[in-house]
Amino acid sequence: MFLIHCPYCNEEREQEEFSPAGEAFIARPEAPEDLSDEGWADYVFYRTNHKGDHWEQWVHSNGCRKYFMVERSTITHEILKVAAFGADISE
Amino acid sequence: MQKKYSWYSLLKAGLSGQDWDQAIPLVEPKSKYDVIIVGGGGHGLATAYYLAKECGITNIAVVEKGYIGGGNTARNTTIIRSNYLRDEASSLYEHSMKLWEGISEDLNFNVMFSQRGVYNLGHTLQDMRDIERRVNANVLNGVDAHVVTAKEIKEQIPIINTSQNTRYPIMGSSFQPRGGVARHDGVAWGFARAAAMLGVDIIQDCEVTGIEVEEGRVKGVNTTRGDIMADRIGCVSAGHSSVIAKMAGLRLPVESHPLQAFVSEAMKPVLHTVVMSNAVHGYISQSDKGDLVIGAGIDGYSSYAQRGASRIIEHSAAAILEMFPIFSRVRMNRQWGGIVDVCPDACPIISPTKVQGLYFNCGWGTGGFKATPGSGHVFAHTIAQDKQHPLAAPFHLDRFTTGALIDEHGAAGVAH
Numbered sequence: 001m002f003l004i005h006c007p008y009c010n011e012e013r014e015q016e017e018f019s020p021a022g023e024a025f026i027a028r029p030e031a032p033e034d035l036s037d038e039g040w041a042d043y044v045f046y047r048t049n050h051k052g053d054h055w056e057q058w059v060h061s062n063g064c065r066k067y068f069m070v071e072r073s074t075i076t077h078e079i080l081k082v083a084a085f086g087a088d089i090s091e
Numbered sequence: 092m093q094k095k096y097s098w099y100s101l102l103k104a105g106l107s108g109q110d111w112d113q114a115i116p117l118v119e120p121k122s123k124y125d126v127i128i129v130g131g132g133g134h135g136l137a138t139a140y141y142l143a144k145e146c147g148i149t150n151i152a153v154v155e156k157g158y159i160g161g162g163n164t165a166r167n168t169t170i171i172r173s174n175y176l177r178d179e180a181s182s183l184y185e186h187s188m189k190l191w192e193g194i195s196e197d198l199n200f201n202v203m204f205s206q207r208g209v210y211n212l213g214h215t216l217q218d219m220r221d222i223e224r225r226v227n228a229n230v231l232n233g234v235d236a237h238v239v240t241a242k243e244i245k246e247q248i249p250i251i252n253t254s255q256n257t258r259y260p261i262m263g264s265s266f267q268p269r270g271g272v273a274r275h276d277g278v279a280w281g282f283a284r285a286a287a288m289l290g291v292d293i294i295q296d297c298e299v300t301g302i303e304v305e306e307g308r309v310k311g312v313n314t315t316r317g318d319i320m321a322d323r324i325g326c327v328s329a330g331h332s333s334v335i336a337k338m339a340g341l342r343l344p345v346e347s348h349p350l351q352a353f354v355s356e357a358m359k360p361v362l363h364t365v366v367m368s369n370a371v372h373g374y375i376s377q378s379d380k381g382d383l384v385i386g387a388g389i390d391g392y393s394s395y396a397q398r399g400a401s402r403i404i405e406h407s408a409a410a411i412l413e414m415f416p417i418f419s420r421v422r423m424n425r426q427w428g429g430i431v432d433v434c435p436d437a438c439p440i441i442s443p444t445k446v447q448g449l450y451f452n453c454g455w456g457t458g459g460f461k462a463t464p465g466s467g468h469v470f471a472h473t474i475a476q477d478k479q480h481p482l483a484a485p486f487h488l489d490r491f492t493t494g495a496l497i498d499e500h501g502a503a504g505v506a507h
Contacts, residue, residue, distance in 0.1 A: 001402065015400065016400075019391060020392035023393075037492045037494075040492075041491045042342075044435075047333075047343075047345070048342065049343070049346050049347055051331070051347075054393070056393070074393055074395050074396070075395050077394065
């Protein structure tokens with residue numbers, strides 16, 4: 001159990017208000033008709049499942065119901081960064 | 092060399108001051124083996140045991156980063172059943188069930204396998220339709236199963252609440268009489284001891300830090316206790332499968348999640364069977380020691396932290412209390428979380444990989460314990476022959492590319 005800062009509500013709320021929504025930065029294929037079966041498998045099923053600092057998506061399901069990105073350690077559950085989609089996360 | 096356990100050896104040791112040999116010898120790793128098994132849990136040890144016993148390969152190392160019986164194998168709710176819906180899954184789990192039925196004699200180690208039956212409860216009309224469908228599928232596949240009514244459940248389990256005055260009244264259940272439980276750490280010890288007696292090196296406190304691959308072929312592993320070479324490597328590392336796969340430059344279709352369970356203080360026998368409910372999500376049995384063993388669900392986010400949210404436990408405790416109000420004042424003794432690797436279709440991966448000589452047995456998710464002997468058996472044959480055992484064939488990694496998924500998740504309607 002941990003607290004998550006919602007970048008839209010701009011408030012730190014309990015994790016229970018949020019739902020995890022999987023790994024971040026998985027882009028939908030730009031040319032789906034041309035994509036191979038391996039490409040589809042990679043997009044739909046294969047995951048990095050990283051042990052360490054990991055970018056993932058959460059949705060504030062019992063709040064503003066918007067999706068955003070979180071960088072969280074999968075070892076300690078410590079949240080390092082929170083960002084809205086499209087935000088600059090380079091630093 | 093260890094001695095065979097028998098009533099004679101028990102009597103002799105009892106009279107001579109309990110002078111037992113070490114059950115699992117502590118060994119130094121050699122520099123080269125025919126096969127390395129990464130991960131000394133139940134599945135890994137069973138793989139090594141069946142490789143040595145049935146495939147004629149005894150020059151095997153099992154490398155384990157912790158100690159034998161210190162991981163998920165000894166941290167689960169020990170439920171064993173084979174009442175899966177899909178043909179592929181039920182064949183694999185039934186294969187395992189048949190091995191369970193002779194495992195204590197086979198290993199010369201009492202794993203306390205107890206076929207006390209497993210109930211999977213239904214709480215809605217749709218639950219009951221799914222249960223009837225699954226029971227019919229089980230019967231067609233030669234798995235023992237029948238549908239029981241709420242009244243029959245109440246006759247068998249007097250402490251269960253089958254009244255209509257609950258949020259989700261119990262309407263009926265499936266029942267597998269051959270299902271049951273086993274002593275989980277005993278299973279790890281038994282396989283480890285039996286494998287060691289056949290010449291397998293079980294190397295504890297030895298973490299794999301890298302996998303050496305040359306021209307698409309696996310060469311060996313780097314460990315905290317030096318490099319170990321082998322042409323064939325079987326990875327059976329449960330929650331850490333993605334971490335091991337990454338060392339060989341591979342990705343897997345699994346995500347790791349914490350799965351929690353908890354046990355109560357020990358009490359006199361009160362529950363003689365296993366009761367599971369997927370709809371309200373809780374499953375419970377009473378161990379031979381007397382504590383209630385209760386399983387919860389997974390946390391939705393990925394994690395390697397070996398702990399989960401308290402609300403998940405609260406949810407399962409609430410479900411158990413609605414079914415068994417008599418337990419409302421039972422004190423809980425301890426709780427733990429293990430890391431499980433969950434596949435998108437809730438079925439395992441027992442498969443070769445793109446790297447020649449590197450095999451994976453993973454993705455068992457929340458329900459691997461019941462499959463321990465069967466999983467090890469089919470994986471051993473897969474490694475020995477470099478060709479999937481027929482029962483393992485549907486569980487190839489390719490199914491995520493071809494789309495031939497085995498949809499146990501949605502269809503079985505049962506907790507693992």
